[in-house]
Amino acid sequence: MSVYIYCIRENYSYQSSITGREFENEWFKLSPDGAVIIKGTNYQGYAWDGCSPKLKLKDIYFGIPEAVLNFSTGQSKTYYASLIHDVFYQFSKEVRAFIKRKEVDREFYAILKMDDFRGAGLYYFSVRLFGWMWWYRI
Numbered sequence: 001m002s003v004y005i006y007c008i009r010e011n012y013s014y015q016s017s018i019t020g021r022e023f024e025n026e027w028f029k030l031s032p033d034g035a036v037i038i039k040g041t042n043y044q045g046y047a048w049d050g051c052s053p054k055l056k057l058k059d060i061y062f063g064i065p066e067a068v069l070n071f072s073t074g075q076s077k078t079y080y081a082s083l084i085h086d087v088f089y090q091f092s093k094e095v096r097a098f099i100k101r102k103e104v105d106r107e108f109y110a111i112l113k114m115d116d117f118r119g120a121g122l123y124y125f126s127v128r129l130f131g132w133m134w135w136y137r138i
Contacts, residue, residue, distance in 0.1 A: 004047035008040035081111035
């Protein structure tokens, strides 16, 4: 069972350093120039679980904590990093032939640093250490 804590209802654009590759499906698009668009307008919006893993028990989430509020964005400091990271991981089966997991993890780290998240190094270390379990899932 999936646990979603966030949902975007409008498209979100991000300029990644993953260039020279192209992919598109109903939920996101990667352009050769590195532009990523998460399609929040499909159906009821793109939903994801934030920093993983999470377990929901009744109305309480247990797992990796989300960061404090970034006052300039109005979201958690891990919100955008987890959005970009999760969309690539969710569709890793489709993109892993031409995108390396390390590239996606670096984007996660770069966004955490951009949002001035003090736990960026620890979270990056964690996705590098454990992320293969989700990237290579069947």
